Amino acid sequence: MTAIITDLIGLQVLDSRGRPTVCVRMTLGDGSIHKVSVPSGASTGQHEAVELRDNGTSHAERFFEGKSVYQAVANINEIIRPELINTVPNTQRTDALLIGIDTTDRHEILGANATLAVSLVTAKAVAHIQELSLARFYQPTGALRIPMPMVNILSGGAHANGALDIQDVLVIPHGATTFSQALSWVVAIRDAAARIGAAQGYVTNLIADEGGLGIPFESSSQACAFVTECIEAVGLAPGQEVSIALDIAATQFYDRGNYVSRSSGKTFTAQQWHEQLITLLSSHPIISIEDPFAEDDWNSWETFMRLLPKPIQVVGDDLFTTNLGRLWRGIENKSANSILIKPNQNGLVTQTHDVLNHAQEHGFTTIVSARSGETEDSWLADLATGWGAGQIKVGSTHGSERTAKWNRLLELEATEETVFSKPF
Ligand code: 2PG
Ligand code: MG
Secondary structure: OOOOEEEEEEEEEEOOOOOEEEEEEEEEOOOOEEEEEOOEOOOOOOOOOOOOOOOOOOOOOOHHHHOOOHHHHHHHHHHHHHHHOOOOOOHHHHHHHHHHHOOOOOOOOOOHHHHHHHHHHHHHHHHHHOOOOHHHHHOOOOOEEEOEEEEEEEEOHHHOOOOOOOOEEEEEOOOOOOHHHHHHHHHHHHHHHHHHHHHOOOOOOOEOOOOOEOOOOOOHHHHHHHHHHHHHHOOOOEOOOEEEEEEOOHHHHEEOOEEEOOOOOOEEEHHHHHHHHHHHHHHOOEEEEEOOOOOOOHHHHHHHHHOOOOOOEEEEOOOOOOOHHHHHHHHHOOOOOEEEEOHHHHOOHHHHHHHHHHHHHOOOEEEEEOOOEOOOOOHHHHHHHHOOOEEEEEEOOOOHHHHHHHHHHHHHHHHOOEEEOOOO
16 A cells, blocks of 8 residues: 555754754655654743653753753654554544543643644645645645745844844735745845844844844834834835734743833833833834733733724734634634744644634634744645635744745745735
């Protein structure tokens, strides 16, 4: 039988930060080989599925500062492999098997880095058997919807050693008519940021984890004004053709009810922080804001949604952690109107897809997202497209782990019947 799994091997590889991560290789009876590597976050939410690291266990060695993933790899090779060998790959069955082996909600025993790798490689293998790309496996017919990119220009927070309080200042090139045009605009803006920043006397060769510039502006407002200037400098119209998106990643600087700004040295109550954000939104061409409040500060999210000064996308990342239960709460209480979809926050492909579908059914926009620690793998681009996510967030245009995803989207656009998604 050519469609049978003849081998499954887990191994430890490195991510874009030089930290260990899980890779898995599945061989089928027809001799084909399918590989998946999984990403890893830095600004992780506490409700995410558990990324198994060897810290403090017998597997840990003195290298990799306890961050090795030998236990997760052993779980693939010793526990999962025997269950899958000589079976026909099937995504539903694999995910059910993984849930059966590890009944904890957050994949604490096997590790979400192990489960996601196996879950995804199964999807890749099934797509191969059907002679489809992963994107076409999820959407076999009709024009594929290439997602609108949300691209990092400036980085702060956990990705740039706190250069800014907020984590990302990004741009959305919503006036572009094709993905390749959108990407060319963003590359120009990113280059302009380096050029203009240097001319203004900033150090612009500090490249953050996701390829953005780690310029230590005094305030978020100054950073937004700078990005607006860069959009104008390349001849594009801020607000009409290209707008700003922010990832505040507020969980990172939340402390017992307060938001503590490192750059200004000020501590804000939730109410004061709300006012700061409203001023920011009213002063700049911002159309999307992610994690404006901390992951469990639900009340502040709900008040914020009720009092928005203009219609914008309010995205839950740490708030939802790609978890259906948390999404339900957010839908019922109108805590946000958009969700970031990160497969490794969830740990299983079928469940991640379910979360995305539920969000869309309830009028939420969906943004499929990479992590700050990435690999050269490009499956995310196929998932975002095949699932009709609408938007994709991959970091900046620098770094092969980022361009692998952009380049895959360029390939899909050049070789398939496609339409380019509008952001909302
Ligand atoms: C985020 C992601 C990607 P991390 O917060 O949205 O930018 O960061 O992977 O570190 O959680
Ligand atoms: Mg985020």
